[in-house]
Amino acid sequence: MPSILEEIWPPFALHVEVGPLTLRLMRDEDLPELAEAAEAGIHADSLRPFPRDWASADATTVGRDLARRCWRYRAGLGDDEWALPLVVRHEGNIVGIQGAEARHYPALRTPDTFSWLTRSVHGRGIGTLMRRALCVLFFDELGAHQITSGAYADNPASAAVSRKVGYRPNGGKLELRDGLAAEHRRFVLDPADLVRPEQIVAISGAAGLRTVLGVGDPDE
Numbered sequence: 001m002p003s004i005l006e007e008i009w010p011p012f013a014l015h016v017e018v019g020p021l022t023l024r025l026m027r028d029e030d031l032p033e034l035a036e037a038a039e040a041g042i043h044a045d046s047l048r049p050f051p052r053d054w055a056s057a058d059a060t061t062v063g064r065d066l067a068r069r070c071w072r073y074r075a076g077l078g079d080d081e082w083a084l085p086l087v088v089r090h091e092g093n094i095v096g097i098q099g100a101e102a103r104h105y106p107a108l109r110t111p112d113t114f115s116w117l118t119r120s121v122h123g124r125g126i127g128t129l130m131r132r133a134l135c136v137l138f139f140d141e142l143g144a145h146q147i148t149s150g151a152y153a154d155n156p157a158s159a160a161v162s163r164k165v166g167y168r169p170n171g172g173k174l175e176l177r178d179g180l181a182a183e184h185r186r187f188v189l190d191p192a193d194l195v196r197p198e199q200i201v202a203i204s205g206a207a208g209l210r211t212v213l214g215v216g217d218p219d220e
């Protein structure tokens with residue numbers, strides 16, 4: 001009988017560390033601090049970075065929404081379509097989420113990144129560092145061929161992070177946002193273009209994640 005949680009669900013063993021940041025699969029005990037980080041504010045009222053405005057709701061609604069999504073994503077990891085939201089800690093404190101979603105990953109190997117940070121830490125390079133770390137995880141440990149991202153045209157911070165990580169523009173189209181059409185721009189990153197962090201990205205526990213995602217070790 002497996003005796004520890006990581007043996008039952010290996011992605012819990014994933015640990016990514018770069019400079020002051022750590023990225024890990026969300027655990028239930030992270031939820032209150034994660035909800036607090038979201039509820040403290042993710043964006044200015046004038047900005048609409050998400051397809052629906054989930055982050056402006058009251059604390060209870062934001063917390064429940066995060067919980068339901070994290071549990072659903074956790075259970076669906078390794079299905080034909082999945083999402084991997086990693087909780088980001090800065091000097092030990094939860095500051096947001098850096099994640100990726102994918103369809104038919106073992107064949108297509110093209111995850112699409114998403115992220116948010118609590119507003120009080122914006123503009124300090126954390127968004128760039130956590131995206132670079134996730135790209136290192138996917139290219140070096142999970143065998144990604146390309147990584148994509150997207151942002152509404154009126155979200156320059158997200159586009160700036162993509163540019164600084166090495167993605168190139170890859171078209172765009174109108175998408176629904178709060179029920180209205182909004183221009184959504186796409187970005188794509190090739191492994192050779194990744195601007196790696198200056199600090200070492202220390203990754204452990206990727207083998208268990210590979211098992212669940214159905215991919216082999218890229219070094220073998």
Ligand SMILES: CC(C)(COP(=O)(O)OP(=O)(O)OC[C@H]1O[C@@H](n2cnc3c(N)ncnc32)[C@H](O)[C@@H]1OP(=O)(O)O)[C@@H](O)C(=O)NCCC(=O)NCCS
Nearest residue numbers: 049115116117122123124125126127128151156157158160
């Ligand atoms: C996107 C996000 C994760 C970026 O995190 P961050 O830690 O603030 O990003 P960084 O500090 O690493 O870099 C931000 C870059 O955007 C640039 N930027 C920020 N606002 C900008 C603006 N209005 N116009 C142009 N560039 C802007 C900054 O200048 C910086 O680039 P620089 O270092 O070359 O100066 C964060 O802003 C966030 O959570 N936003 C709300 C949620 C969101 O938009 N998520 C993405 C959905 S697609």
